[in-house]
Amino acid sequence: MEMILETRSLSRRFGDKLAVADLSLSVARGEVFGFLGPNGAGKTTSLKMLLGLIEPSSGAGTVLGRPLGDRLARRRLGFLPEHFRFQEWLSGREMLEFHGRLLGLGGAALRDRIEQLLERVDLADSAHRAIRTYSKGMMQRIGLAQALLNEPELVLLDEPTSGLDPLGRLLVRDMIHELRDRGTTVFLNSHLLGEVEATCDRVAFVKEGRTVRELRLDDAPSGLEVALRLGDGGRSAEALEGLARFGTRLAHGDSVVRLRVESERAAPEIARWLVARGIEIYELRTVRPSLETLFLEVMGDDQRPG
């Protein structure tokens, strides 16, 4: 598997604040990679180090086979920053022309590409207007078009849907899917878990500037959750202890007991065991743990809103 991006122990310090402590990542070509973490975990700083906008304090890495910050590698990159702002006095089309020329493009090829992208992000009829008149959603779309001008091999998106309405989010999601279908690698910074769940192949959780966990989203390494709503007998200490052998007990509330189990096969076994003891079952369902559950587990209880 070809790695399009690899870093080893990157760190970045701003004064006495350690923004990124120890970042070791590898992203394979064609992957949609989600970089997850609460606000202030160092996601943006990490991404900027990959782009050469910020120099690492220590560590090293390669992007598209070249060292971090390499100018030629940037020719094959696309980037949309979090607080995307462009020269607001330019029209949308002029802004794309300017960025295209910075990429070394020009002539009819650039003009065609711009029109094609304007169509795709549904801005063809406002492309002549100054960007300052654009809504936030339009800004985001023209920003995405900007990131795709050079048909990049790797696109880095920093919180691309924050502040967008549902339609805007859907468009970004669709575009990420299109990019994946075309074989483009996408590196997505986000704290919006639903979005990541819907788009990413693999995620890394970052906490206080360190990657604490990486996982593929298509296999569920953390097993399944079983939620049980039981009659009175099910809440006795004896029953709870008995249930614990099927998996890890996560929580039990007034009438619901939740267990983490290895596989689906645990469900009928649990049912048989309960019926044999005469405990009434009002509800038994298995759920895949959501990314949110995983996120909270990985981040631990010491996290406070960033």
Next chain:
Amino acid sequence: MIAMRPILTLTKLTLHEAMRRRILLAALLCGLAFLVLFGAGLHAIVSDPRSRAGMTLLERRVMLNFLTLAGLYAVNFLLVMTAVLLPVDTLSGEIASGVIQTVAAKPIRRSDIVLGKWLGHWLVMAGYLALLAGGVLAIARVFGHFTPPHVARGLPLMLLEGTVLLTLSVAGGTRLSTVTNGILAFGLYGLAFIGSWVEQIGTLTGHDTARYVGTIASLIMPTEAMWQLAAFNMQPPIMRELAATPFSPASVPSAAMVVWAAAYAAVALAIGVRAFTKRAL
């Protein structure tokens, strides 16, 4: 020439911005208003029969030269303002707003950004100076049938003065906020301005310490020295010797100061490029 392309792309954007954001328009309107006023005033003076009758040819020439220099002094003031204010937020503003991020993430050097913006602003400033100074000289020519001597030496010195300030303003923007940068550039200009007067008075009254203070101020900021030298060049020797006007400096900056000013601008630009290259964006 491939390497020049990103620089020129940014230069073009800068020119485009000056046009689109009506900065240039505002500066031009001020300049135009000034030229109209200057023309009307000069015309009134030279066509007044009293100033024709009681004056020798020499007196008339000195008067015209003085008026033209006064006009150029006002141009000098507008130039200083433009040189500092035009590029004062070009880098700091785009760093603060984040506009710079997508630009700097392109396959270009950081130095391309600084040099391209510098060149764009320099062209605007040079054009502005040419227009205003050219206007003053044309008015003097048309209404007074007069052209001061050594204009070809004086105007480039004024351009150099503007270049020093403009470069400082661009370079400062790589590290400082817009307001700090503006205050610093004008502060240094003010220092040189006062320093130059201290030097003139020190020279006239024979105080060496005051002269040194002035020279040191000019070394810290060689802008006022460039104007002094420009004015010195653009008047006939008789006027200098009479020291009849505020434009006839008692202490004339040396040619070495011109070299110093040019080197000053070059070093400021190099420091700016370096600071911007190292900077986290």
